[in-house]
Amino acid sequence: MEKFVDRVKIFVKGGKGGDGAVAFLREKYRPKGGPAGGDGGKGGDVILVATSSKHTLLDFKYKKHYIAQNGEPGKGKKMHGKDGEDLIIYVPVGTVVKDAQTGEVICDLVKEGQKCIVAKGGKGGRGNARFATPTNQAPTYAEKGQKGEERWIILELKLIADVGLVGFPNAGKSTLLSRLTRAKPKIADYPFTTLSPNLGVMELDWERRLVIADIPGLIEDAHKGAGLGHEFLRHIERTKFLAHVIDVSDFREREPVQAFEAINRELELYSPKLAQKPQIVVANKIDALSDRSLLSELEKYFKEKGYEFYAVSALTGEGIEELKEGLWKKYEEIRDKESAQVT
Ligand SMILES: Nc1nc2c(ncn2[C@@H]2O[C@H](COP(=O)(O)OP(=O)(O)OP(=O)(O)O)[C@@H](O)[C@H]2O)c(=O)[nH]1
Numbered sequence: 001m002e003k004f005v006d007r008v009k010i011f012v013k014g015g016k017g018g019d020g021a022v023a024f025l026r027e028k029y030r031p032k033g034g035p036a037g038g039d040g041g042k043g044g045d046v047i048l049v050a051t052s053s054k055h056t057l058l059d060f061k062y063k064k065h066y067i068a069q070n071g072e073p074g075k076g077k078k079m080h081g082k083d084g085e086d087l088i089i090y091v092p093v094g095t096v097v098k099d100a101q102t103g104e105v106i107c108d109l110v111k112e113g114q115k116c117i118v119a120k121g122g123k124g125g126r127g128n129a130r131f132a133t134p135t136n137q138a139p140t141y142a143e144k145g146q147k148g149e150e151r152w153i154i155l156e157l158k159l160i161a162d163v164g165l166v167g168f169p170n171a172g173k174s175t176l177l178s179r180l181t182r183a184k185p186k187i188a189d190y191p192f193t194t195l196s197p198n199l200g201v202m203e204l205d206w207e208r209r210l211v212i213a214d215i216p217g218l219i220e221d222a223h224k225g226a227g228l229g230h231e232f233l234r235h236i237e238r239t240k241f242l243a244h245v246i247d248v249s250d251f252r253e254r255e256p257v258q259a260f261e262a263i264n265r266e267l268e269l270y271s272p273k274l275a276q277k278p279q280i281v282v283a284n285k286i287d288a289l290s291d292r293s294l295l296s297e298l299e300k301y302f303k304e305k306g307y308e309f310y311a312v313s314a315l316t317g318e319g320i321e322e323l324k325e326g327l328w329k330k331y332e333e334i335r336d337k338e339s340a341q342v343t
């Protein structure tokens, strides 16, 4: 899935340390008091933090320079300057950070909340109060603050799909992807149209985005190599859940249920772990179902089994908004559960 690698180059610089101060105590009855210059504050660091609420590196296409705050200089009466504030930059989970010059990997941000200091702030200089010795009780010099580290770094993001679309060939997975996202996958009325995975980003609004993967159709005996086999299932192994697409255009008896079960058997044979991922059921092509009462029976069947059920037409758009909200709700539910386990 090469084309989904996002890559940007940015400049990061830690804040400069504050200079140490040269000062002396001035008291009423001690015109020549001791040295009292305080230390400079430390410069702020530039820190990357991984967050799952970002999915792209788009922000960095516009803003390229990131410089943390300088430390404040020391003051008289041995007062130290304030440290500069760290500059926190949020990047999507899955971002690999490299030094632009050497190509060396600085860090691999794979977990929510993981941090990486990419440019340290400079140390503050010591004030003259620190340099008093028995032989020099009134030093007139102080240290300068050190410069912050600076460098160009490369951020690389391999998009990881949050949701995987599974189902038989021709169920309408690619059509659905094109409805939910701006992706333009190939769609056709013959099986095995999709040969390699397509990704798209579903955006409900600025903050609610999901990466959806559309993969080739599975068929019975895929594990024995039937159809396109099942190797491509590795592309959805890291998703949070699966949206199982079933074709409900003029069906008879238990056809959609049988299709659903057949796909799940193949998932199980590929990887029990994948088969255990949460699933929601998407009954597609309701525009081509003349007897809609069949739909409520299906809905009842799946809901009794504990599945959320959405009836849609990827062709006309019917039910799509509800599905979008449902996908987001499911995603949030799983994400919250996962982060509760982590902490
Ligand atoms: N009537 C109707 N046709 C649909 C709907 N969704 C998809 N189709 C049609 O079903 C056929 C298959 O659609 P695709 O999106 O290519 O199906 P797919 O599941 O991606 O198929 P593979 O890539 O081969 O696994 C196309 O002719 C679509 O136009 C729908 O909601 N209603």
Ligand SMILES: [Mg+2]
Binding pocket: 173, 174, 175, 186, 187, 193, 194, 214, 215, 216, 217
């Ligand atoms: Mg397809």
